[in-house]
Amino acid sequence: MIPGAFYSKCIPGALENEMILTEAMKNNLRQICIYAHTAGIDLEIMRQDLEKKGTLPARDKESSKKALTEIYDYVACSF
Amino acid sequence: MSHALFDKVYVEKRASKDTVTGRILERLGDPEREYIDHYKDVFDAKDAYAGRSLILAHNPGKRIYEGAPVCQSFGNKHFYYSPCVMNCIYDCEYCFLKGMYPGKNICIFTDIEETFAELEKIEKKHDAYVCASYNTDLVALEDVAGYVEKWCEKTAADERLTTEIRTKCSRTDIYEKLPVSERLIFAFTVSPDEIAKGYEKGTPNAAGRLKAVKAAAAAGFPVRLCFDPMIYVRNWREIYTEMVRRASEELRPVNVRDISIGTFRISDQYLKNMRKKYPDSQIAQYPYIIDKGYGRYPDKVADAMEDYMKELLDSFFKDVPVFCWR
Numbered sequence: 103m104i105p106g107a108f109y110s111k112c113i114p115g116a117l118e119n120e121m122i123l124t125e126a127m128k129n130n131l132r133q134i135c136i137y138a139h140t141a142g143i144d145l146e147i148m149r150q151d152l153e154k155k156g157t158l159p160a161r162d163k164e165s166s167k168k169a170l171t172e173i174y175d176y177v178a179c180s181f
Numbered sequence: 182m183s184h185a186l187f188d189k190v191y192v193e194k195r196a197s198k199d200t201v202t203g204r205i206l207e208r209l210g211d212p213e214r215e216y217i218d219h220y221k222d223v224f225d226a227k228d229a230y231a232g233r234s235l236i237l238a239h240n241p242g243k244r245i246y247e248g249a250p251v252c253q254s255f256g257n258k259h260f261y262y263s264p265c266v267m268n269c270i271y272d273c274e275y276c277f278l279k280g281m282y283p284g285k286n287i288c289i290f291t292d293i294e295e296t297f298a299e300l301e302k303i304e305k306k307h308d309a310y311v312c313a314s315y316n317t318d319l320v321a322l323e324d325v326a327g328y329v330e331k332w333c334e335k336t337a338a339d340e341r342l343t344t345e346i347r348t349k350c351s352r353t354d355i356y357e358k359l360p361v362s363e364r365l366i367f368a369f370t371v372s373p374d375e376i377a378k379g380y381e382k383g384t385p386n387a388a389g390r391l392k393a394v395k396a397a398a399a400a401g402f403p404v405r406l407c408f409d410p411m412i413y414v415r416n417w418r419e420i421y422t423e424m425v426r427r428a429s430e431e432l433r434p435v436n437v438r439d440i441s442i443g444t445f446r447i448s449d450q451y452l453k454n455m456r457k458k459y460p461d462s463q464i465a466q467y468p469y470i471i472d473k474g475y476g477r478y479p480d481k482v483a484d485a486m487e488d489y490m491k492e493l494l495d496s497f498f499k500d501v502p503v504f505c506w507r
């Protein structure tokens with residue numbers, strides 16, 4: 103079994119709280135965050151960048167979807 | 182020496198009288214063994230991670246399978262693989278076997294002649310292209326199983342059969358002893374040292390693998406280079422550039438038959454198992470796009486990596502045919 107502590111380390115509350123997420127979106131975000139953790143990608147820096155750009159906080163489902171896509175690109179496609 | 186690979190040897194009762202079983206036990210120095218009813222009793226056991234056992238058994242299921250869509254068929258219409266051995270002595274972090282088998286135990290199906298008989302039925306209908314080292318690395322296990330030699334003999338004898346034996350092994354001493362056939366292709370997975378060191382535990386480095394490519398080619402076998410799976414890591418451009426440059430330099434006198442490239446992909450089901458087993462693995466935890474039951478990198482990543490590799494090969498291995506899995 104994977105220790106619960108592992109997951110809680112991977113999803114910064116600050117990020118989750120700045121978006122309106124469905125369960126499926128939450129699962130996607132969780133996987134993105136787990137990967138970021140294993141790949142040594144700093145999510146806090148990313149969150150600050152997205153805040154500066156105005157992507158976060160996302161106030162509704164549509165803008166949250168857009169934010170999630172940007173987060174995915176930042177974490178999964180940036181090397 | 183080979184016995185050092187295994188903590189224990191199990192023999193299925195029904196496989197105990199096989200010639201192959203006898204030969205393997207002899208090669209291992211007649212080790213102590215335990216007789217069992219079914220290989221699954223050991224192979225699927227929950228504590229399988231404790232060590233590595235060798236199981237000699239009969240294959241109760243299919244012996245020849247049609248290739249999966251994520252496999253490279255190299256333009257062959259009738260493309261198959263054979264699980265004549267299950268599991269591998271190497272420990273690649275990304276290996277689909279990790280999502281498929283419960284532990285490290287290796288099972289050799291000693292009824293290889295049955296596999297060949299099944300193959301002959303297929304060959305009566307049409308040509309067959311078989312990946313013989315699909316669920317294992319047969320070259321690395323040659324001192325134990327002796328199946329590379331078996332497949333070489335079979336391929337040389339059957340005109341309708343083309344066989345690929347894929348390996349990461351650096352052995353150079355076996356090739357000149359094997360019966361040569363232009364339809365027996367040794368396919369070498371060549372990885373940058375950073376990938377081999379970080380994610381392909383127990384495998385030889387690039388220099389060793391390239392020496393083995395040269396040995397196979399010198400013995401007269403067609404050789405294939407596989408830059409597959411390409412793994413998405415921070416400095417992927419640098420490490421793959423260096424790898425291809427180095428391969429082209431080392432293999433200058435070698436006539437490479439073709440090259441296979443492809444970014445990492447894995448069945449959705451295996452991926453789920455891998456993620457549970459390896460919560461800290463960068464490869465297992467990547468947020469893959471799930472497409473038709475397979476996890477793959479998003480187009481943006483896969484296109485960038487595969488296009489980049491094609492460009493590299495175009496300059497370093499001009500005129501060698503390149504196959505890409507998609």
Ligand code: SF4
Pocket residue numbers: 269270271272273275276277278315316317318349381
């Ligand atoms: S060498 Fe091939 S079969 Fe063996 S662990 Fe690595 S990827 Fe899997």
